[in-house]
Amino acid sequence: MINVEQLIFEYPNLRALDEVSFHIPQGSITALVGPNGAGKTTLLRCMAALDQPMSGNIRIGGIDVLEHPRECHRIIGYLSDFFGLYDRLTVRQCLHYVARAQGIADEDCEAAIAKVSKGLYITDRLDVLAGTLSRGLRQRVAIAQAIIHSPRVVLLDEPASGLDPEARHELAELFLELQKQGMTLLVSSHILAELEAYSTDMLVLRQGRIIEQVAIKTLTHAQDFKLTLATPVANLAALLQSIDKLIVLKTEHDQSALLQIQGDSLQQHELLKNLLARNLPVCEFAKISNNLQDAYLETIRQRP
Amino acid sequence: MNLNPEFQRQLQLEFSSARLVGVPLILGVIFALTYLIDDYHFANVTAQSALGLFLLMVSFWGARQAVDSVLDEQRSHTWDTQRLSALDPWTMVCGKLLGSTLVVWYGCVICLVVYGLAANNTSNFFWVCGYAITSGLLVQNLSLLLSLIALRKGQINSNSVIIGLAIIAAFTIGSWIMPLAEDPQALQNKANIAWYGLNVTDQLLTLITVCLALFWCVVGNYRLMAQELRIRTLPWVWLAFAIFLIVYTGGFIPAEQFGDYFYSIAFGICLTLCYLIVFAEYNEPMRIKRLLGYMTKENWLRSAEELPLWCITFVLACLLAIPLSFLHPADVNELHIYPLPILLLLFFSYGKNPQRAFSLTLLSLVLLYGVLPALFETAKQEWLVALFFPLFTDSMVLSIVYVAVQSALIWYFLYQRWQESV
Known part of the structure; x- marks a missing residue:
């Protein structure tokens, strides 16, 4: 759905994006993560055809974004990190304007407003002035504006900032719902725990370069375990490696190990039985939650 | 009804019920005062006041509304939403200009009606209205143009400068309209002006000039809006504008001296446009880097899109300098060209x-x-x-x-x- 090739964007004296290339499949929710100043916002703005890169190619839904930016605007929804609302208009008027501006016929606007406001739990606020809303509600209205025309691709820059935990949970549900409808989402955020609830892929950007692209959901199939022995056992690594369907990630002082197991809980049970059968003094065999934050930190550690 | 969404939004923002009632109420109070000053008649003082109020509203208030319709978007971070919309540049320009200033024209129409009713002499009424309306539209279009330029350059707090220029424009319009409104013989007294051998009255030529300026302002607004909406544009409109100005100004050169002065005037126009546009354009170094990149790849279409507009008129001026150096008009002994301001900027x-x-x-x-x-x-x-x-x-x-x-x-x-x- 999204193909970016050799994208370069430069500010005076700064290369914000340095030969960025990646591919995002249709129907995925990709978390765009990276430290401050990594180039996340610049990348999203280039993809939304708001800023012009120095060189490179971006294709969204088969449309060459740099050649045909207006065509691209029709199939994307974009939420800026510094979004604004028309404070002197009601939420309904704001949504109506954006719906009309995105080419929805006047007679279809009410249905579009009803659908999007239901999804974002703002139905009861439709007749309230946008300027009187709280930060969280403003965020929801802005997201509603970005998706009211049911775009094929949604680019969201820090969509959850300013939202309370309940609203974040609702937002995660909304994103999963949008994914079910066939939309492709690229979400930039600093709150990794929140991204984990819905992301299928992760794109790590650092100093303007993509340093990693991983499929998060696939990672969860290969489960990591920590094994700790009561006393050290000589040649622990070699012993563990001789066991089938087990990947030894790391051993420490012949007393502890980090293992990866492919399979379900029965497979885990078989493995534990196997370890005990080999007279290993097992005192701890525990699952390690392999979350987005771990994956991100691991990536950052591996590629300083 | 599928109304222009931008126009509809501007109406929702600007044409409130308070203004719908307030504008005629305030004007009514003012005209009640002039009625009293005119010895309980609607006469000269009322007519002059109506015309003065028209000028004030159409320029000062109209310019402010037009400027805010663009710069407010940037200030309230809603400009990206508009840039990502499916609206075309023409819909956007019309929506912003007409929607934001409709309330101004509502008051202006009341003033013109009062002027029509109160003026002692209405023989020039249609001329006065023609001048007033076209000039008002010109000031508002020019304000929108300047605000789009300011937006490009990131100078989003330029309201006061633009409105100051609009007030100067109001005084200029007043100096054209007031003599027509006061003197019924004003049209007869005016001398004819020859333009490419055609004899036209001063008033008619001014009106035509204002209309042409309005046309180019609208074209400029369209082009700037198109660029903001990321529509790729080639610089042919700027070239066409320069050629238009040369042809239009050339019409005022007496036929017998045409050969002597045409090239020097054309040269002067190109240099002036060059200086103007280099100050108006957003001169970013990365644009030159992109331009050089496209030129290296021999992508001439993209190169033309990235080419700074001052280059067009500068090249045109250089081309005009060749015949000019051979003709050397008798009373143009020294021709000083200083591209230094461009390079300094x-x-x-x-x-x-x-x-x-x-x-x-x-x-x-x-x-x-x-x-x-x-x-x-x-x-x-x-x-x-x-x-x-x-x-x-x-x-x-x-x-x-x-x-x-x-x-x-x-x-x-x-x-x-x-x-x-x-």
Whole structure:
């Protein structure tokens, strides 16, 4: 759905994006993560055809974004990190304007407003002035504006900032719902725990370069375990490696190990039985939650 | 009804019920006062006040509304939403201009109706209305144009400058309209002006000129809006505008002197446009880098899109300088060309504080073409004055050397600055 090739964007004296290339499949929710100043916002703005890169190619839904930016605007929804609302208009008027501006016929606007406001739990606020809303509600209205025309691709820059935990949970549900409808989402955020609830892929950007692209959901199939022995056992690594369907990630002082197991809980049970059968003094065999934050930190550690 | 969404939104924002009632109420109070001053009649004072109020509203209030319709978007961070919409530039320009100023025209129509009812002499009424409406539209369009330029340059707090210009425009319009409103013989008294052999009255020519200026403002607004909406544009409109100005101004040259003066006037127009556009454009160093990149790849279409507009008129001026140097009109003995302001502005624009490029350029120009030459002249060091004004020297060779030194120096500094900034 999204193909970016050799994208370069430069500010005076700064290369914000340095030969960025990646591919995002249709129907995925990709978390765009990276430290401050990594180039996340610049990348999203280039993809939304708001800023012009120095060189490179971006294709969204088969449309060459740099050649045909207006065509691209029709199939994307974009939420800026510094979004604004028309404070002197009601939420309904704001949504109506954006719906009309995105080419929805006047007679279809009410249905579009009803659908999007239901999804974002703002139905009861439709007749309230946008300027009187709280930060969280403003965020929801802005997201509603970005998706009211049911775009094929949604680019969201820090969509959850300013939202309370309940609203974040609702937002995660909304994103999963949008994914079910066939939309492709690229979400930039600093709150990794929140991204984990819905992301299928992760794109790590650092100093303007993509340093990693991983499929998060696939990672969860290969489960990591920590094994700790009561006393050290000589040649622990070699012993563990001789066991089938087990990947030894790391051993420490012949007393502890980090293992990866492919399979379900029965497979885990078989493995534990196997370890005990080999007279290993097992005192701890525990699952390690392999979350987005771990994956991100691991990536950052591996590629300083 | 599928109304222009931008127009509808502007109406929702600007045409409130309070204004719907408030505007006629305030005007009614003012006209009640003039009615009393006119000895309980709607007469001259009321007519003059109605016309004055029209000018004030159409320019001051109208300009403010037009400017805010663009700059408010940037200030309230809603501009990206508009840029991502499916609206075309024409819908956007019409929606912003007509929607934001409709409330102004609502008050203006009341003023014109009162003027029509109160004026002693209505023989020039349609001329007055024609002038007033076209001039008002011109001021508002020009304000929108300037605000789009300010938006491009990131100068989103330029309201006061633009509204100040609108007030000057109001006084100019007033100086055209008031004599027509006061003197019924004003149209008869005017001398004819020859334009390419056609004899037209001063008033008609002014009205046509205002209409043409309005047309080019609308075209300019369309082009700037198209660029904001990321529609790729080639610079042919700027070229067409320069050619139009040359052809239009050329019409005022007497037929017998046409050959003598046409090229010098055309040359002057191109240079003036060159200076104007270099100050109006957003001169970013990365644009030049993109341009050079496209040129290296021999992508001429993209190169033309990235080409700064001042280059177009500068090349045109250089082309016009060739026949001009051969014709050499009798009373144009010295033709001073100073591209230095352009290069200076670019030099400061590529610096760390491009927002101050304009003021720094002006300051530098005052020093280079005012204070320093005056200092050397007072010190009887004329040869040093020629460093700044190369044609002041008697020797042609020296003047060419000075020009070469001046050009080489500024190009060197400009190139260095550009390289530092990219």
